[in-house]
Amino acid sequence: MIAPTQSQQRPGAGQLFSAIPGAGILLILMLALFTIANPRFVSQTNLVNVGLQASLLLMIALPMTLIILTEGLDLSAGALLGLSGVIVAEALLAGWSVFAACAMAFAISTAFGALNGVLIAYLTLPAFVVTLGTMGLMQGIALVMTNGDPVGGFTPAIETFYRSQLWIFPMPIVVAVALYAALWLLLYRTRLGNYVIAIGGNKDALRLAGIRANLVHLAVYVLGSAIVGLSAVLLIGRTNSAHPTVGIGMEFEAIAAVVLGGTSFEKGQGWLFGAVLGALAITVLRNGLNILSVDSSLQVVCIGILLILALLIDRARKHYSRQAA
């Protein structure tokens, strides 16, 4: 699949370069580099590990793509992931069934998504400050619920789900692929998907065309938060415990993944598969640096550098494709 902005000419050398997004180039480079540095990197166990780590990041990055396509942003995604995990864990400890606990997390996430959406879509407030404010609310609630301590000792059913397999594929990867398929269909095969892209392009035009643009805009935030809320199951399944601040920072990696994949903050320009490339690039970077035993705090710095590199490559790409055209 080719980024939607590309022209349909026969590929020359410059065209070929411009068709591979920056994240793709960096991904290939990193795979080669880490394999040379340590052959253990391409072992089967490690590659499965990369897939597992990327799948959780993808669960946040995919809905984030929809939000960024509307020229928005959700800084509260990481805090919501943490809060939902805490809610599921506390509900399970209180003797609720797994279904009821997840329904509770789903309901609260959806409510927060609606709060974000109403303030951003209907009151036209800037998304980054609204979601920064709701981030504070979520973080606060999670801290108050747990007193700042990790929550563990609930039913192992969630961990069992996390470790289960569908045929030979680990469940988290199956869930992430299913989510990608669902959002791909929504974005590219339904009218609603067209509206989502149109909000970023020109919301006024959409409204004047008789579409309830504000409602679509609100729906993107509600859907995004609902997905993040349910993803908490994968988060707490991994360690069989919930921590109130563990999600903080996840929103940075998700936004970085989306931007790495070539989705822009302007005019609804982007593509869903970019989030997959970006999430894989970030996970490969983290995993490779782990194998080279680079400190995890320094890995965050490396993600920032990777992001800037990808943006520079994409600028060069645009330059090339403009010359070729």
Place this chain on the structure above:
Amino acid sequence: MTIPATLDTRSPSLSPDAVALLGRLILIVLIAGALTAVDPGFASVSNLLNMLRQASLLFLVASGLTLVIIGGGLDLSVGSNLTLSACLAAAAIKTTGNPWYGVAVAVTSGTLIGFTNGLMINRLRLPPFLATFGMLWVAQGAAYWFMAGQTIYGMPMSFRYFGTGFFLGVPLPIWITLVVCVVCSIILHRTTFGREAYFMGANQTAALLSGIAVERRRLLLYVLSGLTAGIAALVYLARLNAAEPGIGEPLLLPAIAAVLVGGTSLFGGSGNIVGTVLGAILLTIIVNGLNLLNVAATWHPFVNGAVVLIAILADFIVSRRRSESG
């Protein structure tokens, strides 16, 4: 829409900005009065001075941010800039024993981070919130890596004077706040650069078309924001007497809240630095009051988030009313 208050000829007695500031002052007095009614100890001179000292720390972080927001930008990296600058300065003071090396290091690192922010926004055409959000995590990560799980504590007394000392009976951080506030006011209201910052914030395209070197001015705004974060880092370090990588992160929300509560519009082009001083005092009083009412500290992020949301709602209502009447 956002005509500077000095051009407003409708109310010759008091400009809308002055009315807004007065309103915030009254709000502060009312909350302080209520808290004194709950606990008479609140109104003691020592508690008030202590609170003002806390507020001045918050103000220092928010002061450069105010300039950036007036100019139509945003700096989400102020908190982690403070963290990294404080950690580097602490290490410099510990190894050399000379506080002035620490001052030089914090000011340099703060300014460099601001410079990098400006460069990313100008050269890579990144939206300000994205570039500074990336910087937030990069600086934070660098601080954690640099400290490697350690805490540096025990600064020399000559350095701690910046944070804990008194001059003419008033804590030194309050004097520093006064100086920074006056300097920022002069920059905003008495220089061409300040005028241009308001202009850029109100309408960037118009500013560009009328020949203002927008990119250079923007770079300077982010440098100033980084510089004040570096200064704030020094005062924090001197006050806490310790540096660890978690000190700056909880400051971001209160700093943005202080700017917004102070009446600086997030949409750029309006606001002033005195408002941010009052905003910082208001937020500090709220936290102080929560402590007085025995509310657990785990509630603080919630309260800060709520204040930010209420402040942007109020900002939205005020700016809509202004554009409807004007």
